[in-house]
Amino acid sequence: MRISLDNIAEDLSPLSVTILELLKVNDEKPVKGKVAFQNEMFLISNYIDKVNEWAEFSPHFLGPYSEISEVSMDNLVSMDLVEKGEDYTYKITSSGIRELGLKQDLFSSEEKEAIVDFKEFISNLTDDEILLFIYASYPDFTIESIEYQRIMKSRIKDSISIYKKGVVSLEEAAFLAGINIETFLDVLEE
Incomplete structure (x- = not known):
């Protein structure tokens, strides 16, 4: 049975609208x-309280995980509002x-x-860089995590990469590396 898209917007959950907004921006x-x-x-969800209430994140194998967000994404895919690529890329449809x-x-x-x-x-980040940022910033x-030890072993290398991409400040990069700014500058010079 095919879902009618005539009045689908009325039935979209706020979390589904959040996902569509995320996919539309940029x-x-x-x-x-x-x-x-x-x-x-x-x-x-950490910035917008109402999204936090809907998403219900908990610790998981790869950091924060929201089952309801995953289910909402799958529902959007099934309604042809989102296209899922073979490599799990998600794109909003017309x-x-x-x-x-x-x-x-x-x-x-x-x-x-903020969503933008x-x-x-x-x-701008690789999966390892994303996990480093999340693990360092949200240790709870x-x-x-099944990747925490591996990510922490390469945290200096990954924090340098993040810094060189220009998406964090020197102070933030040193924090991600787990070292002080002076030591981080020395590592950058090497």
Whole structure:
């Protein structure tokens, strides 16, 4: 049975609208995989209280995880509002854009700008760099991680990479590396 898209916007959950908003911003640039998706949603939920209430993040194998966010994404894919690539990239469809247009009152302009910023930040990072940022910034979400030890072994290298991409300050990069700024500068010179 095919789902009718006539009044689908009325039935979209606020979390589904959040996902569509995430996929639409930054010129509809796709979200590149499950790690990026979960962590973008996590950062959004930490900034926008109402998303935090809907998403219910908990520690998981690869940091913060929201089962309801994953289910919402799968539902959006099944309704043809989101296209899922073979490599788990997610892209909003023209139907998704149309339906999102009917739900534009959910977020303030400040909240929409934050969603843009989080997507831009995460899209510039590799999965390992995303996990380093999350593990260093939110240590409570490392307790179930299967990658924590591996990520921490390469934290200096990955923090240098993040810094060179220009997405964090020198102070933030040193924090991610787990060393002071002077030591980080010395490592950069080597």
